[in-house]
Amino acid sequence: MTDTVEDVDLPYEEGTSQQEKIESLRDRLDILEDQNEEMRDKLLDANAENNKYQQKLERLTHENKKLKQSPLFVATVQELTDEGVIIKQHGNNQEALTEVTEEMRTELEPDSRVAVNNSLSIVKQLEGETDVRARVMQVEESPDVSYTDIGGLDEQMNEVRETVEMPLLKPEMFEEVGIEPPSGVLLYGPPGTGKTMLAKAVASETDATFIKMAGSELVHKFIGEGAKLVRDLFEVARAHEPAVLFIDEIDAIASKRTDSKTSGDAEVQRTMMQLLSEMDGFEDRGEVRIIAATNRFDMLDRAILRPGRFDRLIEVPKPDEEGRKLIFEIHTRNMNVADDVDFGKLADEVIEASGADIKAICTEAGMFAIRDDRTEVCMDDFEEAWAKIQAEEEDDEISKTFA
Numbered sequence: 077m078t079d080t081v082e083d084v085d086l087p088y089e090e091g092t093s094q095q096e097k098i099e100s101l102r103d104r105l106d107i108l109e110d111q112n113e114e115m116r117d118k119l120l121d122a123n124a125e126n127n128k129y130q131q132k133l134e135r136l137t138h139e140n141k142k143l144k145q146s147p148l149f150v151a152t153v154q155e156l157t158d159e160g161v162i163i164k165q166h167g168n169n170q171e172a173l174t175e176v177t178e179e180m181r182t183e184l185e186p187d188s189r190v191a192v193n194n195s196l197s198i199v200k201q202l203e204g205e206t207d208v209r210a211r212v213m214q215v216e217e218s219p220d221v222s223y224t225d226i227g228g229l230d231e232q233m234n235e236v237r238e239t240v241e242m243p244l245l246k247p248e249m250f251e252e253v254g255i256e257p258p259s260g261v262l263l264y265g266p267p268g269t270g271k272t273m274l275a276k277a278v279a280s281e282t283d284a285t286f287i288k289m290a291g292s293e294l295v296h297k298f299i300g301e302g303a304k305l306v307r308d309l310f311e312v313a314r315a316h317e318p319a320v321l322f323i324d325e326i327d328a329i330a331s332k333r334t335d336s337k338t339s340g341d342a343e344v345q346r347t348m349m350q351l352l353s354e355m356d357g358f359e360d361r362g363e364v365r366i367i368a369a370t371n372r373f374d375m376l377d378r379a380i381l382r383p384g385r386f387d388r389l390i391e392v393p394k395p396d397e398e399g400r401k402l403i404f405e406i407h408t409r410n411m412n413v414a415d416d417v418d419f420g421k422l423a424d425e426v427i428e429a430s431g432a433d434i435k436a437i438c439t440e441a442g443m444f445a446i447r448d449d450r451t452e453v454c455m456d457d458f459e460e461a462w463a464k465i466q467a468e469e470e471d472d473e474i475s476k477t478f479a
Contacts, residue, residue, distance in 0.1 A: 148191040148199055153184050163192065172196040219276040226273055227406050227431070228399020232390050233274065236261055239388045240278050240365045244318045258387035260355065260366035262326070264373035265392035268432025271369040274392070275322045278367065285316035291328030294347050302329070302347030310354045310364065318363035326368040331375045348377065355385045394430050397423050403431050407438040414454040422455075426462055437461045 092100070151163040160175040161184060176184065176198050184190070189202040223233055243250060243257030250257045263271040279286035287309065294302045313319040329347050355366065368386065370376065381389065395403060400423035408419075426434065440461035445453045 148193055149196075150202065151190050151192045151196070151198075153186055153188040153190060155186060156181065156184060161198065163190065163196065163198070165192065165196065170196075174198055219280050221273055221276040221280050223277050223281060225406060226270055226277060227402035228395035229270055229274065229392060232263070232392050233277075235388055235390050236263075236274055236278060236367070240320060240367060241282055243365065244282060244284055244363065259384065260368070260386045261388040261390060262381070262386040263367065263369045263390050263392050265371070266394055266430060267371050268430035269392045269394055270431045271392050272324060273431070275324075275367050275369065278320060279322070282320065283318075284363075284365070285313070285319040286322065287313055287319060288322045288324070291323055291325040291330070294329050294351075302343060303350035306347060306350040306354060313364045314362050318365075320365050320367060323366065323368040325370065326380075327370045327372040327375045330377055330380045331372075332377045348380070352379055352385065355380075394428070395434075400426060400429060400434060403434045404438070407435050408453075411438065411442060412452050414452045416455045417453070417458065418455065422458055422462075425459070429462070433465060436465055440464060 149165055151165045154162040154164050154171065156162075157173075160173050161181070162171060162173050164171050172192075174192070174197050180198065180201070183201055184198075190198045191200050191202055192198055226233060239258040239261040247257070263274060265271060275288070279288075289309065294305055309321065313321050329344055329351065331344075333345055333348075366386075380386065401419045404419040404422055408417075422437075426437065429437070437458060438461075441453050441457035444457040444460055445451070
């Protein structure tokens with residue numbers, strides 16, 4: 077029941093003047109408006125809190141519903157018959173004949189992975205199974221290396237481009253001539269000569285998917301794991317063709333076969349057999365080009381060197397004098413070099429240096445300048461850097477001798 081005017085406590089006493097009554101009522105009105113505003117804010121906060129708990133309730137209700145559902149099992153389609161689809165459940169190898177809709181039947185084929193319920197009815201088709209390690213080997217961003225960053229390897233660079241780039245960019249030329257494009261290239265030579273840089277440049281200069289891996293990553297403890305990873309790597313490459321697959325240190329899995337009966341050697345040989353099969357097997361490899369690199373060409377098995385697997389065997393030697401000079405110029409492009417630096421003389425002095433050695437010389441020369449609080453790198457810095465690198469290499473040789 078609504079209060080009447082007589083029931084409300086008035087903010088003034090009897091006998092108060094009219095003006096004082098008005099001011100008292102205004103003060104009371106201001107207080108009531110402030111209280112009303114405060115209550116409105118509390119109501120908004122309560123509504124927000126209520127919405128938050130409502131969303132949490134819906135989420136928990138949904139999760140509870142999912143937990144109450146029966147789990148699905150993974151199975152593989154064995155055969156499609158007139159009576160239905162024969163599937164084999166993973167884990168217990170139980171086979172079953174189940175019916176599917178015509179729409180789903182058109183999407184299924186032998187070896188398709190499917191999800192089935194407790195009654196072994198197909199609920200949905202699953203994506204093909206590939207090892208996550210194979211997927212993460214895909215290079216998402218191109219390496220910051222171009223052909224202009226490589227010196228003294230013009231002949232090798234042209235051969236790699238003919239083998240890898242040209243079939244991807246101009247396949248019609250091979251069709252007009254009537255030959256199959258080269259399928260793979262093997263780069264071999266001493267360490268630090270630029271084999272990996274060549275592969276990085278290909279990855280940077282082409283639009284193909286680039287997948288990199290090291291041969292040692294394919295050597296695993298458990299039987300069959302290495303071979304499975306090789307299959308998955310080529311499956312990922314075919315799914316993203318055109319693709320370039322770079323295998324560094326291929327000698328780790330493709331060394332000459334021996335009569336050794338140890339399980340470790342047998343597993344490495346199984347992995348190599350799978351690699352050989354993928355490179356030149358019955359299944360079409362598609363637009364997948366292979367680049368491999370090794371420092372131990374003498375260790376490789378003859379089977380992997382034959383044409384059809386690696387059509388180009390490219391030696392990447394240490395650079396000659398002109399190549400060393402060019403490499404010095406490449407690695408000092410962004411350096412503040414003094415006028416007394418003679419790259420021709422340096423190239424003549426560092427006769428046994430590889431491309432990696434020359435890069436190390438340039439970095440070490442810059443460090444000498446920094447230690448002396450200079451912003452310019454002079455000729456003496458480069459000569460001292462070469463002397464230091466030679467001394468370190470001699471110490472390594474001595475330690476290996478007495479090891």
